[in-house]
Amino acid sequence: MGFATDCIHAGQEPDPTTGAVTVPIYQTSTYVQEGLGKHKGYEYARTHNLTRRTLERNLAALEGGADAYCFASGMAAVQAVLTLVKAGQRVVVSDNVYGGTHRLFTKVLANYAVEFAFLDASDPGTLEKEAGRFDLLWIETPTNPLLKICDIRALADLARRRGAILVVDNTFMSPFFQRPLALGADIVVHSTTKFLNGHSDSVGGVAVAKEEKHAEWLRFVQNAAGAILSPFDAFLVLRGTKTLHLRMPRHEENARAVASFLVRHPKVQRLYWPGLPDHPGHAVHKGQASGFGALVSFELGGLEAAKRVLGRVRLCSLGESLGGVETLVSHPATMTHAGYTQAERDALGITSGLVRISVGCEDAADLVADLDQALSVA
Numbered sequence: 001m002g003f004a005t006d007c008i009h010a011g012q013e014p015d016p017t018t019g020a021v022t023v024p025i026y027q028t029s030t031y032v033q034e035g036l037g038k039h040k041g042y043e044y045a046r047t048h049n050l051t052r053r054t055l056e057r058n059l060a061a062l063e064g065g066a067d068a069y070c071f072a073s074g075m076a077a078v079q080a081v082l083t084l085v086k087a088g089q090r091v092v093v094s095d096n097v098y099g100g101t102h103r104l105f106t107k108v109l110a111n112y113a114v115e116f117a118f119l120d121a122s123d124p125g126t127l128e129k130e131a132g133r134f135d136l137l138w139i140e141t142p143t144n145p146l147l148k149i150c151d152i153r154a155l156a157d158l159a160r161r162r163g164a165i166l167v168v169d170n171t172f173m174s175p176f177f178q179r180p181l182a183l184g185a186d187i188v189v190h191s192t193t194k195f196l197n198g199h200s201d202s203v204g205g206v207a208v209a210k211e212e213k214h215a216e217w218l219r220f221v222q223n224a225a226g227a228i229l230s231p232f233d234a235f236l237v238l239r240g241t242k243t244l245h246l247r248m249p250r251h252e253e254n255a256r257a258v259a260s261f262l263v264r265h266p267k268v269q270r271l272y273w274p275g276l277p278d279h280p281g282h283a284v285h286k287g288q289a290s291g292f293g294a295l296v297s298f299e300l301g302g303l304e305a306a307k308r309v310l311g312r313v314r315l316c317s318l319g320e321s322l323g324g325v326e327t328l329v330s331h332p333a334t335m336t337h338a339g340y341t342q343a344e345r346d347a348l349g350i351t352s353g354l355v356r357i358s359v360g361c362e363d364a365a366d367l368v369a370d371l372d373q374a375l376s377v378a
């Protein structure tokens with residue numbers, strides 16, 4: 001089936017009891033059993049929940065994986081995937097990943113004798129020389145918030161030659177624009193909080209595995225560690241994915257309008273959006289994704305200018321997160337990337353004058369007008 005059909009139907013059957021076209025919220029903690037060892041395949045809701053399972057089947061289809069498992073947040077999904085790594089192993093991570101991922105790796109998981117190396121993964125040749133031995137390669141592409149591009153095919157090949165697995169955080173693109181498993185990645189993770197849900201009313205995460213052996217481990221960990229997505233959140237994300245194919249083109253069309261306005265604005269010193277022909281990695285991105293997405297970052301040259309603009313936006317809301325139908329603006333240095341040290345942010349170019357926009361689905365002219373009036377005080 002085509003992508004739109006999968007968004008709406010994959011993994012979903014009319015409810016067997018009533019024929020309800022929308023999968024119900026199975027809000028139950030347990031299931032009555034007919035006798036010892038005799039039940040309908042549902043024993044306890046941490047292990048089995050049909051609303052969650054339906055979403056998992058839907059997301060596995062959208063990413064083209066063997067199976068998918070949903071977690072209580074994007075970070076819970078990240079942590080579940082990292083249980084594939086054992087003490088003494090080494091993880092290479094593309095630099096300027098989401099600050100929460102950096103924090104989990106450096107402040108929590110590093111305590112369990114796993115080594116993390118954060119490296120620029122935008123040039124596979126350089127990475128190959130610098131990476132040394134590794135067991136898992138973790139990338140975001142485009143990265144958060146500088147939108148650096150990593151070549152998924154080349155990095156999948158490198159990981160394979162090292163006997164390692166490649167994990168791609170595909171939150172920024174969604175499977176509508178980019179399907180890393182088809183390009184050679186082993187596992188895809190998402191914060192479903194973002195584009196998959198799309199309506200800024202749920203927090204969740206998913207890990208999708210290409211192969212059954214990784215899926216089986218994720219299934220085991222989901223039940224063993226228990227950081228499951230709630231039935232209500234699963235219902236919301238399932239409703240969100242039904243319109244993913246309608247929302248994503250609109251997000252991108254609006255991002256193009258916003259980027260075209262900002263790139264010409266005299267107060268904007270630098271613009272980051274993969275759709276600009278001179279964006280580093282533009283050609284690589286075009287070769288692995290069908291669109292450029294809705295995240296646009298720009299440099300205003302200093303904290304005071306950023307503060308003034310962020311304090312003046314009206315239609316665009318100042319807030320963390322991304323991927324909702326409403327436009328959100330944020331300040332990575334003090335918000336999403338506060339977990340990095342000042343020195344780490346300086347080295348990466350996450351300056352105090354950097355602003356990130358998650359462009360929503362409003363009328364583009366209204367967004368541009370709002371940014372125009374806000375920038376007048378920069």
Ligand SMILES: Cc1ncc(COP(=O)(O)O)c(C=O)c1O
Nearest residue numbers: 073074075098169171191193204
């Ligand atoms: C790229 C990326 N990955 C993972 C996460 C973590 O997701 P959550 O906030 O749902 O835990 C985020 C959150 O902003 C993100 O932007």
